[in-house]
Amino acid sequence: MKEGKWDRKKYMGMELNGKTLGVLGLGRIGREVATRMQAFGMKTIGYDPIITPETSAAFGVEQLPLEEIWPRCDFITVHTPLLASTMGLLNDSTFAKCRRGVQVVNCARGGIVDEGALLRALRSGQCGGAALDVFTQEPPKDRDLVNHPNVICCPHLGASTQEAQSRCGKEIAMQIVDMATGKGLAGTVNGQALSKAFAPQTKPWIALARALGSVLRTAGKQAQGTPLQEAGSYLTPAMAAGMLAGGAQKDVTLVNALLLAQEAGLKVTTTHGDMAPEPDGSAGLLQVSLQGTPHRVVGTVQGSTPVLWEINGATFKQPAPLTGSVLIYRAKGSEPSTALLPGLLGKAGVQLQSYHSSSTVAGEQWSVVGLSAPLSDLSELKPRVVEVFQLHL
Numbered sequence: 438m439k440e441g442k443w444d445r446k447k448y449m450g451m452e453l454n455g456k457t458l459g460v461l462g463l464g465r466i467g468r469e470v471a472t473r474m475q476a477f478g479m480k481t482i483g484y485d486p487i488i489t490p491e492t493s494a495a496f497g498v499e500q501l502p503l504e505e506i507w508p509r510c511d512f513i514t515v516h517t518p519l520l521a522s523t524m525g526l527l528n529d530s531t532f533a534k535c536r537r538g539v540q541v542v543n544c545a546r547g548g549i550v551d552e553g554a555l556l557r558a559l560r561s562g563q564c565g566g567a568a569l570d571v572f573t574q575e576p577p578k579d580r581d582l583v584n585h586p587n588v589i590c591c592p593h594l595g596a597s598t599q600e601a602q603s604r605c606g607k608e609i610a611m612q613i614v615d616m617a618t619g620k621g622l623a624g625t626v627n628g629q630a631l632s633k634a635f636a637p638q639t640k641p642w643i644a645l646a647r648a649l650g651s652v653l654r655t656a657g658k659q660a661q662g663t664p665l666q667e668a669g670s671y672l673t674p675a676m677a678a679g680m681l682a683g684g685a686q687k688d689v690t691l692v693n694a695l696l697l698a699q700e701a702g703l704k705v706t707t708t709h710g711d712m713a714p715e716p717d718g719s720a721g722l723l724q725v726s727l728q729g730t731p732h733r734v735v736g737t738v739q740g741s742t743p744v745l746w747e748i749n750g751a752t753f754k755q756p757a758p759l760t761g762s763v764l765i766y767r768a769k770g771s772e773p774s775t776a777l778l779p780g781l782l783g784k785a786g787v788q789l790q791s792y793h794s795s796s797t798v799a800g801e802q803w804s805v806v807g808l809s810a811p812l813s814d815l816s817e818l819k820p821r822v823v824e825v826f827q828l829h830l
């Protein structure tokens with residue numbers, strides 16, 4: 438009408454009263470849709486592998502096996518997550534089992550209704566119409582479905598109300614408060630990793646994984662460039678965060694570290710091996726390797742302090758603490774630590790807090806020096822060592 442038209446004959450509707458609606462997925466949204474459509478006089482049947490028939494009967498949905506649902510429905514609406522098991526839930530074969538002219542609604546996730554099959558069913562008349570809020574690709578580049586005369590669609594607007602967005606904001610704020618106050622995390626991506634990472638007994642291990650990642654980043658930076666495969670435990674994101682810290686990526690967190698590491702092309706493996714508890718309280722070894730390179734660091738936690746046990750095959754006689762300002766270098770024999778360090782630190786006004794040296798491998802030794810502050814200038818040291826770097830952990 439806004440275009441000045443009065444197409445009374447073109448638009449002929451269909452009563453919902455007395456029609457059968459199949460609701461696939463009877464979670465939060467599926468059941469709300471069912472009860473609302475009952476108000477229009479629709480008969481509601483449905484399927485959900487988790488919700489019991491007794492539960493769904495209480496909100497007026499008769500549950501049936503999918504094979505019995507297809508031929509009974511005038512309308513089908515999907516409200517499942519997109520999973521391997523729900524991808525293409527409506528496909529060529531299931532459309533063929535439906536009543537001719539069945540109408541389909543997908544406001545859940547693109548791909549639950551196979552888009553190719555839907556287009557074929559629309560073109561053949563097997564599907565009488567579709568309402569789509571979601572697409573496999575958003576926005577969809579292939580416009581065939583959008584342009585089909587029997588399709589109505591909108592650009593993923595199902596949650597776009599002032600009220601829903603406001604509730605989302607409040608829920609996120611509540612979850613952050615819950616996390617900060619040590620309460621359980623519900624519905625968070627990486628929730629398991631985060632809740633473990635914040636547990637008091639695992640915090641030092643997170644610090645260790647970060648510290649080892651930082652050591653490995655600096656000792657093995659020339660080896661970057663292959664994709665990351667290994668992921669999973671809460672230690673791996675922490676290690677990845679350590680590897681990426683100070684790099685091009687900003688705001689590396691335990692949640693985004695693995696993704697960023699993948700984007701940066703890092704291929705890292707972590708192994709968390711058990712060992713008999715030591716009298717000092719250490720009870721495991723975390724080993725981090727950069728694949729395709731000889732770089733490997735091993736550490737543990739003593740009390741609550743992360744310590745370096747081994748670097749590239751050289752073990753420390755006493756594990757070296759990885760906290761605060763740490764200077765790490767590799768040198769031939771014990772040079773230059775004994776000769777050069779005291780003078781260098783004195784000049785810089787920096788105090789030596791700890792010194793740990795490794796076993797000698799191929800005539801070279803690693804030293805880990807705990808400092809009261811980082812050294813601003815390593816130029817005197819560089820010619821005397823094979824490699825040197827500083828970390829602030």
Ligand SMILES: NC(=O)c1ccc[n+]([C@@H]2O[C@H](COP(=O)([O-])OP(=O)(O)OC[C@H]3O[C@@H](n4cnc5c(N)ncnc54)[C@H](O)[C@@H]3O)[C@@H](O)[C@H]2O)c1
Nearest residue numbers: 462463464465466467484485487516517518544545595596
């Ligand atoms: N378009 C939008 O803007 C918008 C807004 C909110 C939610 N959504 C989507 O709507 C869908 C439903 O959301 P919800 O909050 O009701 O989720 P929910 O987790 O409460 O319910 C999903 C239900 O699907 C069921 N299910 C899983 N696999 C199934 C299968 N193979 N067959 C049938 N049922 C199956 C589950 O058991 C569960 O009961 C989700 O995909 C969600 O992402 C879209």
Ligand SMILES: O=C(O)[C@H](O)COP(=O)(O)O
Nearest residue numbers: 544545593594595596597
């Ligand atoms: O699942 C939802 O809440 C809606 O589809 C909105 O999705 P979005 O948060 O990805 O925009």
